Amino acid sequence: MRYRRADVVDRAVGMLDRVGLDGLTMRKLAAELGVQPGALYHHFTNKDALLAAVADELLTRGRRATEIVTWDAELRLVCVELRDAMLACRDGATLLARVHALGLGEVDPEQRMYDVLQRAAADDDVARIGARTLLHFVVGHVSEEQVARPEPRSAAAAAAPESGDFHLGLSLVLDGLRQRLR
Amino acid sequence: MRYRRADVVDRAVGMLDRVGLDGLTMRKLAAELGVQPGALYHHFTNKDALLAAVADELLTRGRRATEIVTWDAELRLVCVELRDAMLACRDGATLLARVHALGLGEVDPEQRMYDVLQRAAADDDVARIGARTLLHFVVGHVSEEQVARPEPRSAAAAAAPESGDFHLGLSLVLDGLRQRLR
DNA sequence: ACCTGAACACCGTTCAAGT
DNA sequence: ACCTGAACACCGTTCAAGT
Numbered sequence: 001m002r003y004r005r006a007d008v009v010d011r012a013v014g015m016l017d018r019v020g021l022d023g024l025t026m027r028k029l030a031a032e033l034g035v036q037p038g039a040l041y042h043h044f045t046n047k048d049a050l051l052a053a054v055a056d057e058l059l060t061r062g063r064r065a066t067e068i069v070t071w072d073a074e075l076r077l078v079c080v081e082l083r084d085a086m087l088a089c090r091d092g093a094t095l096l097a098r099v100h101a102l103g104l105g106e107v108d109p110e111q112r113m114y115d116v117l118q119r120a121a122a123d124d125d126v127a128r129i130g131a132r133t134l135l136h137f138v139v140g141h142v143s144e145e146q147v148a149r150p151e152p153r154s155a156a157a158a159a160a161p162e163s164g165d166f167h168l169g170l171s172l173v174l175d176g177l178r179q180r181l182r
Numbered sequence: 183m184r185y186r187r188a189d190v191v192d193r194a195v196g197m198l199d200r201v202g203l204d205g206l207t208m209r210k211l212a213a214e215l216g217v218q219p220g221a222l223y224h225h226f227t228n229k230d231a232l233l234a235a236v237a238d239e240l241l242t243r244g245r246r247a248t249e250i251v252t253w254d255a256e257l258r259l260v261c262v263e264l265r266d267a268m269l270a271c272r273d274g275a276t277l278l279a280r281v282h283a284l285g286l287g288e289v290d291p292e293q294r295m296y297d298v299l300q301r302a303a304a305d306d307d308v309a310r311i312g313a314r315t316l317l318h319f320v321v322g323h324v325s326e327e328q329v330a331r332p333e334p335r336s337a338a339a340a341a342a343p344e345s346g347d348f349h350l351g352l353s354l355v356l357d358g359l360r361q362r363l364r
Numbered sequence: 365a366c367c368t369g370a371a372c373a374c375c376g377t378t379c380a381a382g383t
Numbered sequence: 384a385c386c387t388g389a390a391c392a393c394c395g396t397t398c399a400a401g402t
Contacts, residue, residue: 026376039386047376101329125350132326133319133351140318147283168307169315175361176354208395221367229395
């Protein structure tokens, strides 16, 4: 059988959601695809590259249309979108953190937040650190959410108690940013 | 030869600093101690427990006297202390993040920050989320610092350009908190 | 109590050789 | 180009048996 990159990534996403990040091994993924482990290295240079592709896929799936209103509403929307993308899949936050730490992945929500802050006429320092801080907040917060309840959550269950915590934490950072815009 | 828990942890800290988190394996640590791999399991139930002990050791070493002045100065001090504890050792932030994610480790800076906010008469929500957000900020920020420069940094080189970024990010969150303390 | 010896059940990665 | 077969160089962990 023949597989394209996208097929491998799709399988990997499904497998991640089922067995978690620790269970997602090259050997088991190959087995699911009915292929030898070594075959995966024809599509990806190594496991980190595969994980980066999985992360990009999750972020792309979670992408929504952005209505530009105000800088803070837009940042909030990007952060909620990012959170939902990670919550859509078991260990999503841990995966994103790992890929980000390695400097891999094409889709870059931090850059997006940086751009929003630039457009709001923030100093470059403020924009850079603001975007970074927001990213760390979201990844850190969702990591914590996914420790307790590792199962994927349905869209209906999205209004969990954690959501309030998330928005409160987000407001903390956004309020801090507001004080530094002009 | 006989080893106490503390000896094993000390060796593990030194090894972590030299070879990084990926290089710190049970087998290599055992080899450095001149002992069989299985012997380590007499002192620690598993690798995560060992890593938790290492994290606790790093945090304990970094502990300084806290002069209680104002809530924000104290929080800033706790965060700087936490950052320095992680910067003192290669991959310190990644280690802390992992141990925290597993809910292990005795020393808990988040609890300490929570207490400070409580004393400042913050609502329980604000105190809880404030402490969590600060912890995520520090761990996330330092992780990023240690990606670029994985070598341990001397105390003299602590005033790196990253320090300014750190304090700016910290101020963002602290300012947000200030608005929620009556 | 503390450690050895030796195994068990895995990993990621490489690479000649096949089609 | 894409995959197989088979290996290489590792892991964490367990556990009878020794002292």
